[in-house]
Amino acid sequence: MNLTLKVWRQKSTSEQGKLVEYKVSEISEDMSFLEMMDVLNYKLIESGDDPVAFDHDCREGICGMCSMFINGEAHGPNRGVTTCQLHMRSFKDGDTIYIEPWRSAAFPVIKDLMVDRSAFDRVQQAGGFISVNTSGRTLDANAIPVPKEDADKSFDAATCIGCGACVATCPNGSAMLFVSAKVSQYALLPQGQVERKERVLNMVKKMDEEGFGNCSNIGACEVQCPKNISLDNIARMNREYLMASIKPEN
Amino acid sequence: MASAIFKSSLTKKFWMALTGIFLISFLVVHCAINATIFFNDGGKTFNVWAHFMGTNIIIRTMEIVLFAGLLLHVIDGLILYFQNRKARPVKYAYEKSSASSTWYSRSMALLGTLILLFLILHMYHFWFKTRITHLDVTNHVMMIDGLEYENLYAQMQLVFSNLIVVIVYVLGCISLFWHLLHGFKSAFQSLGFNHLKYKNAIAFVGDAFSVIIPAIFAAMPLAFYLKFIQ
Numbered sequence: 001m002n003l004t005l006k007v008w009r010q011k012s013t014s015e016q017g018k019l020v021e022y023k024v025s026e027i028s029e030d031m032s033f034l035e036m037m038d039v040l041n042y043k044l045i046e047s048g049d050d051p052v053a054f055d056h057d058c059r060e061g062i063c064g065m066c067s068m069f070i071n072g073e074a075h076g077p078n079r080g081v082t083t084c085q086l087h088m089r090s091f092k093d094g095d096t097i098y099i100e101p102w103r104s105a106a107f108p109v110i111k112d113l114m115v116d117r118s119a120f121d122r123v124q125q126a127g128g129f130i131s132v133n134t135s136g137r138t139l140d141a142n143a144i145p146v147p148k149e150d151a152d153k154s155f156d157a158a159t160c161i162g163c164g165a166c167v168a169t170c171p172n173g174s175a176m177l178f179v180s181a182k183v184s185q186y187a188l189l190p191q192g193q194v195e196r197k198e199r200v201l202n203m204v205k206k207m208d209e210e211g212f213g214n215c216s217n218i219g220a221c222e223v224q225c226p227k228n229i230s231l232d233n234i235a236r237m238n239r240e241y242l243m244a245s246i247k248p249e250n
Numbered sequence: 251m252a253s254a255i256f257k258s259s260l261t262k263k264f265w266m267a268l269t270g271i272f273l274i275s276f277l278v279v280h281c282a283i284n285a286t287i288f289f290n291d292g293g294k295t296f297n298v299w300a301h302f303m304g305t306n307i308i309i310r311t312m313e314i315v316l317f318a319g320l321l322l323h324v325i326d327g328l329i330l331y332f333q334n335r336k337a338r339p340v341k342y343a344y345e346k347s348s349a350s351s352t353w354y355s356r357s358m359a360l361l362g363t364l365i366l367l368f369l370i371l372h373m374y375h376f377w378f379k380t381r382i383t384h385l386d387v388t389n390h391v392m393m394i395d396g397l398e399y400e401n402l403y404a405q406m407q408l409v410f411s412n413l414i415v416v417i418v419y420v421l422g423c424i425s426l427f428w429h430l431l432h433g434f435k436s437a438f439q440s441l442g443f444n445h446l447k448y449k450n451a452i453a454f455v456g457d458a459f460s461v462i463i464p465a466i467f468a469a470m471p472l473a474f475y476l477k478f479i480q
């Protein structure tokens with residue numbers, strides 16, 4: 001099929017960007033969206049132009065690197081998939097496709113469609129970890145009993161791949177879905193109890209410092225999240241934070 | 251105190267929810283008392299209740315708390331609005347917001363502003379006239395069982411004889427409906443109540459509340475204007 005692409009081109013963080021129109025032809029519907037982008041880039045390279053910079057790594061929906069705002073939606077029109085899992089059969093011959101980078105003050109554009117998501121790393125470093133004894137007598141995680149329901153919820157939260165689609169989609173540029181998934185994943189497990197209170201306090205503090213917006217329960221993040229992370233996690237984080245603020249010591 | 255309230259994104263959210271729920275509880279009382287006009291008894295019951303609300307020391311104290319709560323809700327809302335705009339400085343060229351959220355959940359600040367503008371007019375019509383100056387009506391006292399009562403009912407009749415005012419009030423109620431439709435559920439989510447067991451119950455009560463209360467309120471100016479109640 002033949003497509004018209006309107007791609008955001010921006011040379012660097014400090015320079016102004018704009019949408020540039022490209023035509024691509026002979027796109028197979030079996031191609032993934034990123035493969036279609038590869039076709040465009042080959043074409044650009046052959047004609048001596050600068051290829052479109054975009055993030056990608058695993059191309060199978062697990063690394064969270066790919067990040068495109070496609071036709072007004074994070075990771076495109078399909079639900080529960082990342083951009084790399086989106087296939088061209090979701091589009092029609094002759095379609096015009098808008099491709100833009102994540103928009104958020106906390107995610108500055110590095111180049112074209114690449115944004116700097118290190119703010120997520122810093123939030124994670126502020127508390128998204130557990131202390132484990134490495135003295136040689138490390139407790140086997142499988143030997144610690146965890147109620148099935150908690151294990152399931154924790155696992156669901158842990159499937160967050162840190163892609164940032166939640167922030168990109170949120171009209172408030174809020175990172176609550178991501179942060180709440182990280183908080184929940186540990187709060188539900190025995191291993192996460194030691195830092196439970198300081199974790200939520202520190203991660204929320206860092207989240208605010210990084211310039212993410214405030215959640216107003218619009219709920220768009222949950223809809224656009226490629227891993228279907230639930231808003232229940234945000235409610236859990238709200239509870240965790242409330243408890244930790246009222247009684248900070250364990 | 252301000253630092254404790256606005257300390258983090260989450261504390262701002264909690265105060266938004268708490269003041270919101272408080273304002274919701276006020277709506278219930280306000281609506282219930284005003285609904286006594288539908289007894290169509292020439293305003294007797296209503297005037298007695300209005301007198302109670304205007305003179306009871308506990309109620310008058312709560313009136314101050316109410317203003318404080320409203321003010322906090324407005325200020326917190328404005329802070330959230332401006333901070334959130336800063337968090338998303340560049341707009342998408344193409345954004346399909348309707349695919350993932352409702353327009354009213356994205357427009358709480360706009361709806362809130364409309365409600366606030368309506369409230370200013372509403373306060374001028376009634377609160378200002380009974381607490382600060384005096385009623386516009388000539389028959390401003392009503393005798394009930396040998397006692398004198400301020401005739402707030404007559405003031406309502408007068409205010410709601412103007413079609414423009416009636417339309418503005420109905421529009422205010424419609425804004426309130428959309429604001430509540432998101433706000434009610436949202437408040438509980440913010441406070442962390444969303445267990446599967448009662449999530450649906452909260453959503454149901456929230457939706458019902460958002461329809462019923464504004465509808466009753468809107469019926470008041472309409473009923474006066476159309477002379478369903480005299």
Ligand code: SF4
Nearest residue numbers: 160161163164166225
């Ligand atoms: S919560 Fe979902 S949308 Fe947000 S970073 Fe994690 S996987 Fe991506």
Ligand code: FES
Nearest residue numbers: 059063064066084
């Ligand atoms: S490239 Fe790894 S999730 Fe898309």
